Amino acid sequence: MKEQRAVAGNRGADVRSDCYVEIELTNSGGIRLEIQSKVAVLFGESIRQLIREVLRFFKIETAQVTLEDSGALPFVITARLEAAIKQIIPTDREFLPELLPENTVTTTRDRYRRSRLYLPGNTPKLFINAGLHKADGIILDLEDSVAPAKKDEARYLVRNALRTNNFYGCERMVRINQGERGLADLDFVVPHYANVILVPKCEDTDYLSQIDQKVQAIKKAKGLDYPVYLMPIIESAKGVLMAYEIATASPNVVALAIGLEDYTADLGTQRTREGSESFFARSSLVNAARAAGVQAIDSVFSDVGDQEGLRQTVMESKALGFEGMGCIHPRQVPVIHDAFAPTDAEIEKAQKIVSAFIEAEQKGLGVVALGSKMIDPPVVKRAQKTIAMAIDSGRLPENWRATYEQ
């Protein structure tokens, strides 16, 4: 006889904003609910109603459901319950929470990706306020930060979060698993407005192409027309050598990222503060990314307490040609943004160039000149980008031209 009992979710003293659910299909007695909730006084009745609604949706008429709730939001409760139900009832039906209009915002190829904040995909308490810390992107991680036994249930949580957890304008990225599991992960994220798929431990073009094809197939089947970009993560010696091929394997690749923990392990060495062991890899990756016309994104800095070390690392990163870095804690975001922000000298130079460009345009001149020096179009474009970033990081007022004197 098939297993009639399943569990999902987390419980324990340190667990917050999550729940643990146990369901047992029974032969009679209707639906029996046993609910222990930290918020029972204020939400007990609505939690009961929600559970009954999910059970009805999956056509379950007789079951015992036990919920241990530590203040989970409704989308977490339904994700946990669905994950448990699907272990015992095979069905393609999905109990989807409401899609927030804010979460249907699509992305662009060249938006800033200075910071991307990793969120362990099975830890809902970290989702709720993640967007408030103003990282350029958040990553719902299905891979390394999720315990192997929890990988299935994390998918439902990440799916629901993509639909209904407000990330306040951050680009919404998902790091999928490797291999077959990674391909299957796509079904849970592509239809729900994921902006970028992070593909871990990428070292050949075949797998990336499979990912790309599956993304396109899902979009076609569901009639979705928003872009879903790819960010392969290079984490091995072979991957570094293949970086350019990987970056050009699909037109949907927007960035190459490097993961140094696994890379240094692959080399058989240790990651150091100075980073001489990874200099070749980082430089190669930047070069490959530039050659392919995509962004180069650096690894994470893992000592959350060391803000000064982080600042120095970002400065080095910027000097090598990287345009962004991973974050494992929200407090790293402002440091990274600040360090990637243009310096006063860079801003001053960019202001001169952009002003000269605007004046040339107003005068109908085809050529931009600064003094006796001609300015090439790519230089103008870079200066415009510098100005935009200076404004974004609060270093320059939006109307700087009003008070600008050369």
Add this chain to the structure above:
Amino acid sequence: MNNKLVKNALGRLVPTEVNGKKAVPFKGVGKYKPDYRKYAPPVATMADFPSGDKRVKDLKTALLKAGIKDGMTISTHHHFRDGDLVAVQIFRIAAELGIKDLVWFPSASFPCQAEMIDFMENGTIHHIEGSLNGPLGRYCSEGKMKGMGVLRSHGGRFQAVQDGEVVIDIAVIAAPTADPFGNANGVEGPSACGLLGFALADSQYAHKVIVVTDNLVDFPCIPWQIQGNYVDYVVEMDKIGEPEKIVSGTTKITKSPDRLLIAEMTAQLCLEAGLIRDGFSFQAGAGGTSLAITYYFEQMMREKSIKARFARGGSNQYLVKMLEEGLVDYILDGQTFDLEGVRSMRDNPRHRDTSPFTSYNYHGKGNFAQFVDIVILGATEVDLDFNANVNTHSDGYLLHGIGGWQNCLFSKTVILPIPLFRDRIPVIRDAVTTITGPGELIDVIVTERGIAINPKRKDLLKALKNTKLPLKTIQELKDEAEKICGIPEKPKLGEEIVAVIKWVDGTIIDAVRRVIV
């Protein structure tokens, strides 16, 4: 109990009688005018203290000499916070003597005093008038206490003693240093805890005063924050408290990114509203978010070369650092929250001790809280009129005492930095479970999702209009929280009143109902 309920000025139903005494309902801020004289204890005579040496053998002897008997009110103080070793000893002795129906009148209670539940169970203690939290809060909330709990602010406690609303039969003051005459202070000795300000009223108004110390020095004990002229008996014992426990869990800067964000927004708001300016003053208190705000203030002040005239304690290592660096001229301290605070108060003449009389008493000719420009306070709930609750959890359980919270509402700008919801529990409610302070005195709510300014503060609204700060109405914040958390159901509480919340003038601002278990 035949107890008529009346609606007070905030529309809350409150009792007209508390523990057999007539009670006045809250009439509005500044509306209740006392027309009586202060309470006075019996006049003493030097003839009863021929040598001036007031030492007795032990605490039991002192209590017996003080005439301990059924129904008396006994006061203690929380200078050691969760490290107090004296209060429970008093009631152990009382229980052993078979004394019943005492009223315990602490300046605050802490989890280390959970044993008081046993004394309520066996009848030694009738009820507690003081903060009720942790196990004691549960006990009272579930209706198990014989009398009604009475919660007062630090200033309100002084007022109640001064006005004779509470007559203290025996005050027991645990003092880190004392002399045989009874002069005492909190800055010297192995158990130094800072200051003894909360015991000031008790020393002046109690019928009998016992000083208990583990560091007896020859006369004179200098400085003497407690004057021996008020003291009846001096008791020496091995250890009166564990000063390392005055550092409670809330005296380190928060590491929570969400709380740091709220702290940063709060500091930014103060800066942009022009409140952080040369000669300003502030009070941030303990708690991780408050300490983070102090830290951000410090950064801003250093960067902009701004000095504060004074900061109000609870002092802590961060405030002490600012004093020593010259960023603030004075610390006016109500209690020390860590041992750095104790050291500074002892050694630095610019770090002054205060008392609830100087700082908070509403029935006096003004107090120090009026001079504070920015005060940072907490709250568990706030309603759409900015009325706030610090006493009960949303499920009705008593959770916190009032402390100086109500008294600080009279500062110039009152800011509550609070998360918009905790787990799933929204902070902004249609009606708060308990009103601790009226909304007309609360100016700003800072949450991670936006800042609500009381519409009464047109000056602040104007000053912040063109900033990048996320200003919203309190209704917008409430809607945003409910969109995420859902609309909370109304908690069901019993009819029976288990405790009352006193306003700073002794009137009753709200009543706490029994929790249905």
